[in-house]
Amino acid sequence: MGVFDVIGPIMIGPSSSHTAGAQRIGLMAHLIFNDLIKNIEVYFHGSFAHTYKGHGTDRAIIAGILGIDLGDEKIKQSLDLVKKKKISFSFRTIDLKDAHPNSVKIILSNDNKRLTMIASSIGGGNIILSRINEYEVNIKGKFFTLWIIHKDKPGQIAFITSILEKSEINIAYMSVFRKNRGKLASSIIELDQNVDEKIINLLKKQEGIKDIRFIPSLF
Amino acid sequence: MNYSKIEDLIKYANMKEENISEIIINCEMEESNRNRKEIIDDMRERYSTMKKAIKRGLKGEIKSITGLTGGDAKKIYNFEDNMFNNLYQLIIAASIATSEVNASMGKIVGAPTAGSSGIIPGVIWSLGKIYNLKEKDLLLALFTAGGLGEIVSKKTNLSGAEGGCQAECGVASAMAAGAAVELLGGRPNMVSSAFALALKNLLGLTCDPVAGLVEIPCVKRNGFAASHAITAAFMALAGVKSIIPADQVIDAMCDTGKLMPTVLKERAQAGLAVTPTACEISDKFGI
Numbered sequence: 001m002g003v004f005d006v007i008g009p010i011m012i013g014p015s016s017s018h019t020a021g022a023q024r025i026g027l028m029a030h031l032i033f034n035d036l037i038k039n040i041e042v043y044f045h046g047s048f049a050h051t052y053k054g055h056g057t058d059r060a061i062i063a064g065i066l067g068i069d070l071g072d073e074k075i076k077q078s079l080d081l082v083k084k085k086k087i088s089f090s091f092r093t094i095d096l097k098d099a100h101p102n103s104v105k106i107i108l109s110n111d112n113k114r115l116t117m118i119a120s121s122i123g124g125g126n127i128i129l130s131r132i133n134e135y136e137v138n139i140k141g142k143f144f145t146l147w148i149i150h151k152d153k154p155g156q157i158a159f160i161t162s163i164l165e166k167s168e169i170n171i172a173y174m175s176v177f178r179k180n181r182g183k184l185a186s187s188i189i190e191l192d193q194n195v196d197e198k199i200i201n202l203l204k205k206q207e208g209i210k211d212i213r214f215i216p217s218l219f
Numbered sequence: 220m221n222y223s224k225i226e227d228l229i230k231y232a233n234m235k236e237e238n239i240s241e242i243i244i245n246c247e248m249e250e251s252n253r254n255r256k257e258i259i260d261d262m263r264e265r266y267s268t269m270k271k272a273i274k275r276g277l278k279g280e281i282k283s284i285t286g287l288t289g290g291d292a293k294k295i296y297n298f299e300d301n302m303f304n305n306l307y308q309l310i311i312a313a314s315i316a317t318s319e320v321n322a323s324m325g326k327i328v329g330a331p332t333a334g335s336s337g338i339i340p341g342v343i344w345s346l347g348k349i350y351n352l353k354e355k356d357l358l359l360a361l362f363t364a365g366g367l368g369e370i371v372s373k374k375t376n377l378s379g380a381e382g383g384c385q386a387e388c389g390v391a392s393a394m395a396a397g398a399a400v401e402l403l404g405g406r407p408n409m410v411s412s413a414f415a416l417a418l419k420n421l422l423g424l425t426c427d428p429v430a431g432l433v434e435i436p437c438v439k440r441n442g443f444a445a446s447h448a449i450t451a452a453f454m455a456l457a458g459v460k461s462i463i464p465a466d467q468v469i470d471a472m473c474d475t476g477k478l479m480p481t482v483l484k485e486r487a488q489a490g491l492a493v494t495p496t497a498c499e500i501s502d503k504f505g506i
Contacts, residue, residue: 003365013321051431123378
């Protein structure tokens with residue numbers, strides 16, 4: 001955390017973990033799904049499950065999913081807004097085993113696609129996204145982040161980093177996860193600089209790159 | 220910021236003969252690649268939100284949705300009695316004003332969290348008012364508070380769910396104590412003592428909110444933690460030292476947090492949250 005994470009964020013109360021953190025998790029889902037939403041399923045785990053009504057966690061997550069930013073008073077009307085947009089939504093509780101006490105599983109869907117995300121609100125408004133669909137990830141949303149699904153074979157990472165190097169984009173943190181050797185892997189690359197469409201298109205061209213998602217910084 | 224121990228931060232500040240706030244600002248400039256003006260402006264924006272929340276809360280026109288909190292800051296602010304020192308009265312009123320705004324889903328600044336958001340602003344703003352201090356000095360104090368909190372955040376998440384209220388109001392109180400010392404002209408060693416004294420004496424504070432809301436005891440607790448902070452600051456400025464160094468107090472807090480039963484860490488399943496009155500409240504609001 002930097003000094004502005006500790007003295008910050010500017011937010012709507014009442015809770016950093018349960019309101020601001022939840023809203024940021026919703027915003028992450030909104031940015032990753034990046035499409036019109038028809039249905040929202042929210043599953044609360046742990047402390048979230050016990051206290052979500054009192055902390056406005058339900059309103060906060062929906063506000064984030066609708067793209068409403070921290071500090072925007074519209075969060076208070078988010079449940080009305082989502083109904084107006086004719087988006088169906090539900091809140092349930094779930095046991096996510098060893099997950100952080102403030103964790104949530106979100107499923108966003110429309111007729112063509114579906115996103116399942118598991119994320120935790122770890123305090124002070126900070127979040128960790130630990131799962132996107134079937135992939136394990138570790139995204140905190142503090143940097144411009146590239147999430148790339150690619151074949152698990154030599155040269156893939158080198159190709160990605162060489163494109164970034166040519167555009168003078170510096171990598172702050174990077175991790176590569178794979179499920180099975182030789183199948184698909186997911187790379188998370190957190191960057192100091194923004195990435196534009198051109199670079200994403202260049203990356204998409206490489207044989208072996210299955211999917212790319214760019215997540216702007218939430219902080 | 221690359222300091223992970225308060226001891227190192229103090230050593231460096233002493234060596235450079237600078238206030239802690241200067242060290243923190245320089246670290247932030249380096250880390251974020253931004254200039255001094257941008258960083259100070261960022262803090263000014265946060266302080267502006269803090270001031271607005273205090274003023275809104277002191278007017279007393281807000282109430283939470285449940286109606287359980289709201290209006291007490293105004294009572295305290297307007298209470299006319301010669302027994303209580305002006306600074307003390309203003310600090311408590313301003314802290315509770317902010318936490319009341321927070322509880323009513325108003326706009327505040329997490330410092331370090333929303334539940335503890337009244338403590339640092341309450342102390343800093345009030346000192347500014349009573350001693351007629353310049354805003355630029357109040358902003359510097361906020362950097363000191365932030366730097367101290369950042370060190371704690373490297374060891375543990377600042378959330379009631381993980382460490383109990385000692386990790387939120389305890390830490391905020393300690394941050395405010397340290398910041399107040401610098402603001403009132405104390406040396407870095409005194410900042411560290413104030414921080415340690417404040418945190419040490421809130422160890423074991425649990426998170427057992429009634430009906431799982433951020434209202435009882437949270438709202439009024441901000442007033443207690445703010446007065447606790449100024450107590451620590453006064454002691455430190457008077458030359459009282461903390462025998463246990465700040466970093467060891469932080470470690471003790473982390474250990475205590477891990478040992479704390481889960482039901483007393485923001486699950487609303489024990490303590491105040493299961494008193495007969497709390498159960499009535501939970502039933503009434505269907506929570």
